[in-house]
Amino acid sequence: MYNKLNFSIICSICVLAIASIVFINSNNTENEKTIQTSIDSNFNSTSSLNKLMEGNKKYVDATYNASIIDAKARESLLKNGQKPFAIVLTCSDSRVVPENIFYTGLGDIFVIRVAGNVVDESVIGSIEFGVDSLKIPLILVLGHEDCGAVYNSKSTDIKGSLGKLLNKIAPSYEKAKALGGSESEIIQRATDFNVENSMNIISENKVVKKYINGGVVDVIGGNYSLETGIVRLLN
Numbered sequence: 001m002y003n004k005l006n007f008s009i010i011c012s013i014c015v016l017a018i019a020s021i022v023f024i025n026s027n028n029t030e031n032e033k034t035i036q037t038s039i040d041s042n043f044n045s046t047s048s049l050n051k052l053m054e055g056n057k058k059y060v061d062a063t064y065n066a067s068i069i070d071a072k073a074r075e076s077l078l079k080n081g082q083k084p085f086a087i088v089l090t091c092s093d094s095r096v097v098p099e100n101i102f103y104t105g106l107g108d109i110f111v112i113r114v115a116g117n118v119v120d121e122s123v124i125g126s127i128e129f130g131v132d133s134l135k136i137p138l139i140l141v142l143g144h145e146d147c148g149a150v151y152n153s154k155s156t157d158i159k160g161s162l163g164k165l166l167n168k169i170a171p172s173y174e175k176a177k178a179l180g181g182s183e184s185e186i187i188q189r190a191t192d193f194n195v196e197n198s199m200n201i202i203s204e205n206k207v208v209k210k211y212i213n214g215g216v217v218d219v220i221g222g223n224y225s226l227e228t229g230i231v232r233l234l235n
């Protein structure tokens with residue numbers, strides 16, 4: 001009897017363990033499917049739009065991260081309005097997703113994304129709105145590892161609007177280059193200098209400055225590691 005019972009318990013444990021492994025594996029497969037890489041390059045505009053809309057359907061049903069992105073959260077935010085606690089200016093890079101990086105939900109952070117996290121009229125206008133109308137106390141400028149905009153800022157043969165954008169980063173690259181070091185060290189310093197440059201432009205803005213001087217707004221800088229997922233704050 002004892003042996004039989006013991007055997008049953010062991011069998012049950014085995015079944016549970018196998019079920020868990022199968023469950024974890026199926027979840028991993030699902031996650032892998034949702035990550036887009038250069039290997040999967042067969043999208044056209046129709047299939048891309050379909051993928052976005054399929055994702056939106058999942059989001060509407062809030063099958064993950066329920067309570068921070070679900071129907072109740074949407075309803076509450078519509079009724080009560082938004083009160084985000086931070087402005088995050090970062091790059092458009094698809095691997096840098098502030099809402100995910102800081103584990104935030106709807107209404108939490110006011111995000112502005114532009115290649116190379118540079119500041120132009122529209123960006124500063126959005127920040128003015130965040131600070132002046134929404135009373136957001138913190139502005140984080142977040143650069144990141146392996147930033148294509150920073151890397152390409154050394155190139156002088158890119159013209160047009162992209163060229164103008166890269167020109168905003170070029171002085172940071174030149175400043176980093178003057179300090180010497182390996183190419184990867186130069187890029188890393190240039191990324192930080194570029195963040196500092198954006199921070200300076202934001203801090204000098206008339207509207208933002210008023211709040212900084214009043215002691216109610218801070219502008220800080222950071223760098224996101226694609227490899228570790230860690231945000232390092234600049235000094």
Ligand SMILES: [Zn+2]
Pocket residue numbers: 091092093115116117144146147148149150
């Ligand atoms: Zn970037």
